[in-house]
Amino acid sequence: MAEEDFRPLSEETSSFCLATEARSGPQVIQPFPRSPKLIRRTGAISPKPSEQLPVWLEDLKKEKKRTESHLESIKKRQANLNTSSEAMKQQVQECYEELHMALQEDEKAVLDMIEQDRRETNSKLNRILQDWNQHLGLLQKHISTMQSAQQSPTESMKESFPEDFTLTSCHKKLDPAEEQIKMNEEKIQKLMKVLRNISKSLKAQLQRKSLLLDSSNVAIDKLTCHKQIKLTSEGRGMSLFAEEHCIPNDPLRFDQLYSALGSIAFKSGQHYWEVDVHCCPSWAVGVAYGSLQRRGRDKAAKLGRNRCSWSLEFQDGHLMAWHNDRHVALPVTAARAAPNRVGVFVKYQKGRVVFYDAETMRLLQEFSAVQTAVFDRAHHQFTEPLYPAFRFFSPKDKHTGHHHMEICDLGL
Known part of the structure; x- marks a missing residue:
């Protein structure tokens, strides 16, 4: 190869520039294409503002039209707000009026019953009163006759009294049945007891009403259940059995404690659910972070024995609330039994x-x-999503089929 084939690039470029300049005058040579970023920065290929004005104007008109339409929609919603609110109030008032009418009708029926009892009792007492008034009149007549006879001869005294007159006949016997003539106080006391129970139940239901508005559809995550826990088909009921089920191990599963977590985590808002535990002699119900330990039997895995969980538990006749390995004992008596x-x-x-x-x-x-x-x-500001949590305690006998918990259906 000839030596001139290895000329420096600067020489070749210089020759190219001279040849180009000879053909079309002096030009600036750009050996590489410009990058898009450089083009945008320098505006090398941007249209002139005068050419863009019609496009910009059309775009702004479209945005103005969209904004006006959205504003009109908001105004309509605002106008309908009062109408919707009044309709809701009307519906609520109608419901409460029905309750008021039912209470007023029942009140009237009860008051009428009491009034009818009073009238019947009063009628019986009037008859007794009339009988005793007649007896009193007869006594007064005999007394007047005797007083007159004291001032008269014996013959006139005999004429004034009947032949069969005796002091014994003037004594009226008290009838024990008279004491039983009174209003049915026993029935009234039963009525008051029923009304107090209804009132107590009504107050409880009215309080429960506000919680039911925040009711959540809670189900149990089968991947978290201990192998001796079996779920119902819909995942709302769980039972404890003596033998483990042949199911694969999962890192989410509790391996030593008879526990399970809900399938949905709560990250915000208000939530309410109910758990039926009457078929379980010992249980724990609560909430826990997803970071609750699933392996082993130490405190890190037990509901309420760590900072990751809060629980209410019933065991050996004792009702307790637990969190962070601290607890409060709650009274359990005949009047205040475990729930x-x-x-x-x-x-x-x-x-x-x-x-x-x-x-x-x-x-x-x-x-x-x-x-x-x-x-x-410090532990009452939640830092992680919360899961419903459930636990069976180790049964003292081998018959564990009656250990059952059920998440209640609160569908309205």
């Missing part, structure tokens, strides 16, 4: 977990930043 149905209310933003006896709406325990007599205040 058959537990209501759980979560208000995520406020860091509240509340447990109710769902049948009476008796407040059992509240975990919150306000009520922290025993529990640490």
Whole structure:
């Protein structure tokens, strides 16, 4: 190869430039194409503003039309707001009027019953009163006759009294049945007891009403269940059995404790659900973070024994609320028995977990930043999504089929 084939690039470029300049005058040579970023920055290929004005104007007109349409939609919604609100109020008032009418009708029926009892009792007493008034009149007549006879001869005294007159006949015997003539107080007391129970139940239902508005569709995650726990087909009921089921191991599954978590996590808002525990002699119900440990039997995996969970549990006749390995004992007596149905209310933003006896709406325990007599205040601002949590305690006998919990259907 000749030596001139290895000329420097600068020489070749210089020769090319001279040849080009000779053909069309001096030009600036760009050996490489410009990058799109450089083109945008320099505006090398951008149209002139005068050419863009019609496009911009059309785009702005479209945006103006869209904005006006959206504003009109908002105004219509605002105009309909009062109408919708009044319709809702009317519906609520009609429901409460029905309740008021039912109560007023029942009140009238009860008052009429009491009034009828009063009238019947009063009629009986009037008859007794009339009889005794007649007896009193007869006594007064005999007394007047005797007083007159004292001032008259014996013959006139004999003429004034009947032949069969005796003092014994002037004594009227008291009838024991008279004491039984009174209003049916026993029935009234039963009525008052029934009315108090209805009132108590009504108050509980009215309180429960506000919670039912936040009812959530809770189900159990089968991947978290211990191998001796069997779920119903819809995933709302769980039973404890003596033998493990042949199911694959899963890192989410509790391997030592008879526990399970819900399938849906709560990250915000208010949520309420109820769990029927009357077929389970010992149980725990609550909420837990997803980070709750699933392996082993130490405190990190037990509901309420760590910072990741809050629970209400019933075991060996004792009802207790647990969190962070601290607990509060709740009274269990004949009058205040352990609940058959537990209501759980979560208000995520406020860091509240509340447990109710769902049948009476008796407040059992509240975990919150306000009520922290025993529990640490710092642990009542939730930092992770919350899952419903459930646990069976180890049965003392081998017959475990009666250990059953059911998430109640609160569909309205």
